[in-house]
Amino acid sequence: MKNPSIRxxxxxxxxxxxxxxxxxxxxxxxxLIAGLIYLIIRQFAENGQLDARYWSxxxxxxxxxxxxxxxxxxxxxxxxxxxxxxxxxxxxxxxRLNRFAVIRFVSAAIIEFTRGVPTLLFIYLFFLVxxxxxxxxxxxxxxxxxxxxxxxxxxxxxxxxxxNAVPKxxxxxxxxxxxxxxxxxxxxxFPQAIRFVIPSLIAELVIVLKDTTxxxxxxxxxxxQNAKVLISNYDAMLSVYLVVAVIYILINYLLNKxxxxxxxxxxxxxxxxxx
Amino acid sequence: MTESxxxxxxxxxxxxxxxTLHVLKDISLxxxxxxxxxxxxxxxxxxxxxxxxxxxxxxxxxxxxxxEGVPIxxxxxxxxxxxxxxxMVFQSFNLFAHMTILENVVAAPRSILKQNKKDARAxxxxxxxxxxxxxxxxxxxxxxxxxxxxxAAIARALAMHPKAMLFDEPTSxxxxxxxxxxLSVMTELAGEGMTMLIVTHxxxxxxxxxxxxxxxxxxxxxxxxxxxxxxxxxxxxxxxDFLSSISEH
Amino acid sequence: MSISALLDKYGSLYLQxxxxxxxLTVISFAGAMAIGLIITVIRVCPIKPLRYLGDFYVQIxxxxxxxxxxxxxxxxxxxxxLNFPYETCVLIATIMIPxxxxxxxxxxxxxxxxxxxxxxARALGFSFFQMIRRIVIPQALRSAVLPLTNLxxxxxxxxxxxxxxxxxxxxxxxxxSYINTRDVxxxxxxxxxxxxxxxxxxxxxxxxxxxxxxxxILR
Numbered sequence: 001m002k003n004p005s006i007r008x009x010x011x012x013x014x015x016x017x018x019x020x021x022x023x024x025x026x027x028x029x030x031x032l033i034a035g036l037i038y039l040i041i042r043q044f045a046e047n048g049q050l051d052a053r054y055w056s057x058x059x060x061x062x063x064x065x066x067x068x069x070x071x072x073x074x075x076x077x078x079x080x081x082x083x084x085x086x087x088x089x090x091x092x093x094x095x096r097l098n099r100f101a102v103i104r105f106v107s108a109a110i111i112e113f114t115r116g117v118p119t120l121l122f123i124y125l126f127f128l129v130x131x132x133x134x135x136x137x138x139x140x141x142x143x144x145x146x147x148x149x150x151x152x153x154x155x156x157x158x159x160x161x162x163x164n165a166v167p168k169x170x171x172x173x174x175x176x177x178x179x180x181x182x183x184x185x186x187x188x189x190f191p192q193a194i195r196f197v198i199p200s201l202i203a204e205l206v207i208v209l210k211d212t213t214x215x216x217x218x219x220x221x222x223x224x225q226n227a228k229v230l231i232s233n234y235d236a237m238l239s240v241y242l243v244v245a246v247i248y249i250l251i252n253y254l255l256n257k258x259x260x261x262x263x264x265x266x267x268x269x270x271x272x273x274x275x
Numbered sequence: 276m277t278e279s280x281x282x283x284x285x286x287x288x289x290x291x292x293x294x295t296l297h298v299l300k301d302i303s304l305x306x307x308x309x310x311x312x313x314x315x316x317x318x319x320x321x322x323x324x325x326x327x328x329x330x331x332x333x334x335x336x337x338x339x340x341x342x343e344g345v346p347i348x349x350x351x352x353x354x355x356x357x358x359x360x361x362x363m364v365f366q367s368f369n370l371f372a373h374m375t376i377l378e379n380v381v382a383a384p385r386s387i388l389k390q391n392k393k394d395a396r397a398x399x400x401x402x403x404x405x406x407x408x409x410x411x412x413x414x415x416x417x418x419x420x421x422x423x424x425x426x427a428a429i430a431r432a433l434a435m436h437p438k439a440m441l442f443d444e445p446t447s448x449x450x451x452x453x454x455x456x457x458l459s460v461m462t463e464l465a466g467e468g469m470t471m472l473i474v475t476h477x478x479x480x481x482x483x484x485x486x487x488x489x490x491x492x493x494x495x496x497x498x499x500x501x502x503x504x505x506x507x508x509x510x511x512x513x514x515x516d517f518l519s520s521i522s523e524h
Numbered sequence: 525m526s527i528s529a530l531l532d533k534y535g536s537l538y539l540q541x542x543x544x545x546x547x548l549t550v551i552s553f554a555g556a557m558a559i560g561l562i563i564t565v566i567r568v569c570p571i572k573p574l575r576y577l578g579d580f581y582v583q584i585x586x587x588x589x590x591x592x593x594x595x596x597x598x599x600x601x602x603x604x605x606l607n608f609p610y611e612t613c614v615l616i617a618t619i620m621i622p623x624x625x626x627x628x629x630x631x632x633x634x635x636x637x638x639x640x641x642x643x644x645a646r647a648l649g650f651s652f653f654q655m656i657r658r659i660v661i662p663q664a665l666r667s668a669v670l671p672l673t674n675l676x677x678x679x680x681x682x683x684x685x686x687x688x689x690x691x692x693x694x695x696x697x698x699x700x701s702y703i704n705t706r707d708v709x710x711x712x713x714x715x716x717x718x719x720x721x722x723x724x725x726x727x728x729x730x731x732x733x734x735x736x737x738x739x740x741i742l743r
Contacts, residue, residue, distance in 0.1 A: 006634040007568050007575070009642050010660070011652075013334045014570070015350030022570055029573040043604050116677065116725030117718045118684035121697045125714045128704035210589035217688075224591065238600040245592045252587035330647055352651060359649030369640035373663045373741045383648040386658055417742035428644075435648060 054239040063230065070226030071247065077144045077222060078209040084148035085208065086201070089155025096160055107156070114153035119211040122146035127218050142218040147211040151204055158200040162193030199263035206252045206259075213248070223247065281344040282307050283439045283470045284329055284361075289338035291324065298324050299335070300495040306439065309468045313481040313502075316491035317517055322474045323366075325491070326443045329472065330361045343438065359387060362432030362440040366447050368424040370416035370431070376403065377412040380431045388435070395434075402430040406460050422453030426460055439470035446477060478521060482506055490514045530712055534703055541699040542720050548618060548683040548695060549724075553676050555619035560626025567627065568634070578627070585624035590685050593617045598689060610689040622679045629675060633668035634660060636743075666739040673732025677725045696720055 014022060044050050057063050095107030123146040130137065137145070166189050174188045215222040227244045231237050282305035291299040298321045306312045314322045327333040329340060331347055331354060340347045342361065348354045370379050380399035384390040390398075403409040406426040408419070416424055425445055432440060442461065446454040458480050465471055465484050475481060481488055481502055488505045490498040492513045498505065509515045531538070567578035585593075597613040608616070637660060645655040687698035694702055696717045703709040 006631070006637065006660075009639045010568055010656075011570050012331070012350070012646065015348075015354075018350050025571050026573060029571050029577075033573055033577060043606075047604050049603055112726065113718070113722055116681075116722035118681040118697055118721065120684040120687055121700060121714065121717060121721065124687075124697065124700050124704070125711070128701060129709070129711050129714050132704075132708055132710055206587070210591075213589035213591035216591075224595075238603040241592070241596050241600045245588055245596060248589050248592055249584060249587040252589075253583055256587065332643055332647060355649045355651050358647055361647075363644070363647035365640055365644060367638075367640050369638070369644035371641055371644070371659055372638070372743060373666060382658060383650065386654050387649050415742050431648070
């Protein structure tokens, strides 16, 4: 049976008075929302922001090609960053579960460090500090590496919780079958753990994608940076930034939905197995 | 009509649907003061739903439900006030997870009846003593066995001094060795003259404690009789089938 | 630059920066909790359009990148004759984005409450608001302690947005860029800020863990 949300449990089936009250408040709420939308539109209209010159260029293919190129660079940076974060996070997770206390401690310290420092600070590290050492990185790596570092600790902890979620009995069963520790980990524990944590890995991808919007700090030509070019071409600040914000929101929304869907499907699967 | 003649709980021609499923079909029944009525029947027969309509945890489509002759109010403060008079014990105990056992029993008398702390506490301890879990009073529900939780839940309901108690399959979620301790609390309660409407699968308990047995199947009351008569001479084929199916276990 | 030279020259600025980050964090988190609570009430109220409005708010602000929101506030809103000081713009972003997550945590906190307990409260005769006050809110808050602690740390990290506007005094991130554009601060300038962030995060995490152990609900 699917778990009903708290929204539905909190209220009893309404009686006649409650139904009337709900009806009236619903009407009032609809009016309020309509009023809000009206106010927003009026604010746009009064300031001339609904003029065709601010919106007509969105009808041109070149505009979208240009934004698309920016988006592609954004996705490239985000995916590369996420992949690096996954690899480093995996190593940190193995370190966190290592049998030597020193390695466990060092891994935990690195994880805590990356989780406690803002991405922007890492970006400044790569933008301002690293060049002082004479190490010249391209703008792509200047945005991708900080985002990856910022995410790897979270990824490590997600992976660890996945490994810990595999039932203890499996470990014992595998050991009794003569599996070595390494084969036990890679053949039994990790394949199951990764399935548990795919939803939180996707959620982390959203965070990396958001972090790449700081690319303008290092002048990497991502979606945000290309938006700026459009703005100076058409002198249309508000409309372009709004459209770009909506693009980001939509992508992240869809990724989050995917993550929730996978989590739900996995829970159903788990219930099916146990009952 | 004197007060004692009015049934504590009365259902008149109650009907209810879940979508296309007709779960309660023209149900009429009454429970008089001090009476113990046990509802039995196969699962899915609507007996649990029936029990839950009495304090409007389930709504009905048509018919009437009266508590001491007064129709149950549809909502609001009046409904809450009516519910205070009817205690309920659930299959899954439903103790408040964030409170200790004592706090569970004290919560409603304090918040709703505005009893002072000392009185509510003393009363709660007396009730916990009575159901035999006084020594667990400072633990939280998750630390207790199912049987202990259910007995505490009975104490919680009794703390509101209800005029009648509803039991919705109170032992169905319990391990076999714990069923006895809950049933003995219920038996004691019946002996003290509490008005009770009980949905259960425990046939021996029904035979011993019930004043009247109601057999439900397919959302309708099929048979209503004294326990002696019902268990010895079931009238309908469905009751016969049901009794023989459970005696095989 | 050695650490003593760095601290001699910029020590008081670092102190100011740390206090600024703390101040922004406290204001943002308090604001986020307040708005998150209101949004949560709206999301569980029985009025359908308000629920959708609450859901819409949460989806917008949990999915918008902080940088995009700040740019909208600072550069785009003036075109609608909505001019805010820089610090206000930063605070709007660092309140509204975490408030969406706050609401999500409160919602899942509420969803940990077994439906049976709501029924039990009803059967005992609790009124709707008594039930909310005595059963729903205590349980939701107590099971949201750890997620809200993480949110507090995340809010602190989000306040680094302040470094993107010319705001005085600078925050812990802004100071690193300031020092490194004037001096060769090297990795040290970065490390001091990072250590201060990390220490704060660690302390907050410990505090949250301690509270959680005190109030955790056994199930």
